[in-house]
Amino acid sequence: MRTYRLALIGFGNVGQGLAQIIRDQGDDIARQLGVQITIVAVSDLLKGSLYDPDGLSPTALLDAVQTSGDLNGVAAPHRDWNAQQTIAESSADVLVELSYTDLESGEPAVSHISQAIEKGLHIVTTNKGPIALRYPRLSALARDRGVEIGIEGTVMSGTPTMALGQDLLAAANITRIQGIVNGTTNYILSQMENGTTYNAALAEAQEKGYAEADPSGDVEGFDAAGKVVIMANVLMDASITLGDVARQGITGLTPQDIETARSEGRRWKLIASIEKTASGVKAGVRPTRLPTEHPLASVSGPTNAVTFTTDLLGDVTLIGPGAGRMATGYAIVCDLLGIARKVQPREK
């Protein structure tokens, strides 16, 4: 049995989804897959911080947040530690970095991750900021310290896109990646095809929790551009930055554009693309009119999809959820199982 003791920095939707999976399926995962997952510390700027070397009960954490919105009612031998102290002084062996996403500085996540790697912790994160901005440096640091970095949840939530590209297509030689990697914009475009205006579709996306109050990160393509950088650098061995991504959002699309495309048997999608060329990797995010028979054209609503074009297999497409509390919580479990496979010697 492999045991992972997690310190969660941030306890929003994703952290709570993870706690729910551990509460409901932790025993099954331990019994069937040989990996025991325990939360020993939670540090959240707003909800409070707890550390118990014997493990925190996921049920108690979830009940407290549901009743009071914070963690104050949960008993624990240590509390009020900030993120830094939690990483430094807890007995966790995995840092689960779930603080807020900042695509300009990557902070505070970059500092948390660097500190944890130095201390010898494995890292699992769903936070695009540090991975889009600092992956080459962080992964070199991790290699030096002999720890793993799991980043499944940074692209397509728990749909195992990164593991598919990194492990399973490793030798097939990926020459191009095309995808729909932002659920909010795909939902808006799908609704506009059904006759809804842009503003009404955006309001619906916000109501359903797909889009933030300030939607510019989604609709201007910044979120998708961050994912493009991550896929290029992790899966295609590039070293590009956000500035290298030719980015265009969906705010310029009119109902007329949508209708014209439809009359031509086409559909607008916000397509993220990365291509190996003779002069290096070309990366972009832009609205694209796909013919309806294109495998990405039928991906609608908040669903995401990525097509890997490879030398040995041709096109391989993965379609799945791009967001969601449980789906993103699963990304963390998927990474922990991946780390267990990578670092645990088997019988032979």
Added chain:
Amino acid sequence: MRTYRLALIGFGNVGQGLAQIIRDQGDDIARQLGVQITIVAVSDLLKGSLYDPDGLSPTALLDAVQTSGDLNGVAAPHRDWNAQQTIAESSADVLVELSYTDLESGEPAVSHISQAIEKGLHIVTTNKGPIALRYPRLSALARDRGVEIGIEGTVMSGTPTMALGQDLLAAANITRIQGIVNGTTNYILSQMENGTTYNAALAEAQEKGYAEADPSGDVEGFDAAGKVVIMANVLMDASITLGDVARQGITGLTPQDIETARSEGRRWKLIASIEKTASGVKAGVRPTRLPTEHPLASVSGPTNAVTFTTDLLGDVTLIGPGAGRMATGYAIVCDLLGIARKVQPREK
């Protein structure tokens, strides 16, 4: 560096595809992924048998088959060993079982695999026979001996369906699998939608090498049923046999059926399905009229696809090639890399 020394039983299309990948990309795979793949033995009933403990040149093997159709012109210190002797006396550490598929007895592959496991060899096979018929026993035997069995190529060729289901969706709890897992029938149905008759479409499929001279394994659904058994037993922990699969082929479909479905906005597909129910696993292969917006409806020609319905992620769909010399050769590489990940301890 991890080194695998392969003994290939069978040197048809798949074995030659593998040899081509090793010839063209073996150095890259070794350098980038740390896995060195060497063919030390080939034993083919018709083309001849060779063993060289220092390794056989994939170029020499391929050139010989291309010029003379057999391996007689390749120099090797040992030759004319049958499969049994090759497994017993060669220094291979991986048996690559590529003999012909027999969905009734599973032989001779079952005997080859059993013998090799007993000797402590890892197994990689693309042969559905032994896996559809004897997986529970063979995998128990492998566990006892501390060796791995790679079976990626038994479903959707090198598209990493089995690894996705087994490793990456392991904790998401797969409750249903639906898929298009036979390329020949999907090609025929796509051609019939374009107005071709069944007989003409079948002849085209044979001409393109998708269908065998005796097409009944494909068109009667036996091939798909074998894959259903494999997915049920490996990915859903069932222990069903071919007799448990409710099987219906496509030979009863008329142009009129296809046309009627089209006029209703639907498409006929030969759908393989496995579902967990209160009374156990229900498995079937049958022609199904899918609405055109269904993710499997747009999968056409020889392409295959599988949708995993899971508790934590909802639906996850993988689309990719279902056959092909290089794609199936890649399945073997994918399995070898998977074995390397599973059995090789990393730094920590």
